[in-house]
Amino acid sequence: MKNEAGHGAGTAPAISMIGTRAMLFEAPGDFTMAQQRRIWALMDALQARPDVQELIPGVTNLMLVFSAPPESPQAVAEWLRHAWDTLPERHIEGRLFDIGVRYGGALGGDLAAVCAHAGLPPEEVIAIHHGGEYTVCAIGSAPGFGYLHGLDPRIATPRKTVPSLNMPAGTVIIGGMQAGISALTGPNGWNSIGYAELRLFDPYRQPPALFAVGDRIRFYPESIEL
Numbered sequence: 055m056k057n058e059a060g061h062g063a064g065t066a067p068a069i070s071m072i073g074t075r076a077m078l079f080e081a082p083g084d085f086t087m088a089q090q091r092r093i094w095a096l097m098d099a100l101q102a103r104p105d106v107q108e109l110i111p112g113v114t115n116l117m118l119v120f121s122a123p124p125e126s127p128q129a130v131a132e133w134l135r136h137a138w139d140t141l142p143e144r145h146i147e148g149r150l151f152d153i154g155v156r157y158g159g160a161l162g163g164d165l166a167a168v169c170a171h172a173g174l175p176p177e178e179v180i181a182i183h184h185g186g187e188y189t190v191c192a193i194g195s196a197p198g199f200g201y202l203h204g205l206d207p208r209i210a211t212p213r214k215t216v217p218s219l220n221m222p223a224g225t226v227i228i229g230g231m232q233a234g235i236s237a238l239t240g241p242n243g244w245n246s247i248g249y250a251e252l253r254l255f256d257p258y259r260q261p262p263a264l265f266a267v268g269d270r271i272r273f274y275p276e277s278i279e280l
Contacts, residue, residue, distance in 0.1 A: 067138055069131045074123040079134050081114040085231055087203055089114045090191045091143035094267070098144055099137050105130075111267065112192045113201045113232070146268025148190065153235075153250050153271060155184065155226050159279035161249035164214070168228060168245050171211045176280050182206045183226075183247065184273040188233055190265045198255030198263040199237035202271060207231065217243035224250050226273070 065082035072078050079096065081089045093116050097109050100116075105124060110117035124130050157180045158165050169176050188204035195201075205228065213229045218241065221227075225236040227244035236242055237254040250273075254264045265271075 067135065069134060071127055072117070075120045077118045077120070077124075077127065077130060077134075079116045079118065079138075081138075083114075085114055085203065087189060087191075088143060090189075090203065091145060092138065092141065094146060095141040095144035096134070096137055099141060110194070112194060114191075148266060148268030148270055150270045150272065151265070153252065153273050154276035155248040155250050155273050156276050157183075157226075157248040157278045159249075161222060161225060162247045162279075163218075164228075164245035165247045165280075167214075168209060168211045168247055172209050174208065177278075179209050179247070180275060180278060182209050183228075183233075184275055186272075188271040188273075190267055190269040190271065192267060193263055193265065196237040196255075198265065200234060200254070200265040200269070200271075202233040205231055205233040211245050213243040214245060215243075217241045218246065221246060222249070223254070224252060226250055 067082055068080040070078050081093060083089055093111055093114060096116055097111050100106050100109055100118065105120055106118055107121040108119040158176065165176055169179050172179055186204050186206055188202040190200040191203050192201045193199065209228065210231045211228050220239065221236055221242035223236055223239045225246045226248040227234050227236055227246055229244035234244065235250055235254060252264065255262055
């Protein structure tokens with residue numbers, strides 16, 4: 055069953071205050087591009103509200119930071135629910151990046167764990183990974199880090215229970231149904247399957263972040279070490 059805007063009725067979004075000046079909007083359902091495009095549409099609509107100082111998009115969620123504590127958080131929440139139910143999806147035509155990956159080896163040390171979880175040989179896991187196209191849904195958690203949609207469910211692998219303590223920036227990673235490239239060197243609970251020689255964040259570059267929301271990424275193997 056669908057409402058008049060053509061969206062699935064589904065479960066209602068979760069909306070909660072974070073302190074006195076921030077509100078978190080969380081979309082219902084799975085991590086899909088349709089849901090993410092609706093988050094982008096909501097973000098666009100909120101730009102016109104004078105009470106909103108900053109908008110921080112996440113993976114199927116959106117943080118609103120108000121210029122002052124809202125007099126009626128409930129009224130804002132009702133506005134958000136109505137906008138969510140009626141706005142069309144926003145499609146962003148981003149840039150396309152082709153990124154070479156050195157799969158496996160010392161910098162892809164979790165490839166064996168991903169293979170074991172998927173029940174597939176490493177050659178097939180690598181082929182599946184670079185056979186898809188990924189979309190940057192949000193930038194966050196570390197400067198320049200892009201959360202990527204488009205990972206094939208066959209190689210989706212839960213994050214590690216014990217994080218790597220010093221994963222290098224540039225490591226190509228899988229965390230659940232999301233893919234990514236680590237932006238900073240340090241602790242990381244995602245699964246490393248390879249390495250890409252690029253800098254995701256450079257404070258002297260304009261803009262500092264290499265990726266932007268809506269950009270698309272294709273991986274290709276520069277080398278494979280099993």
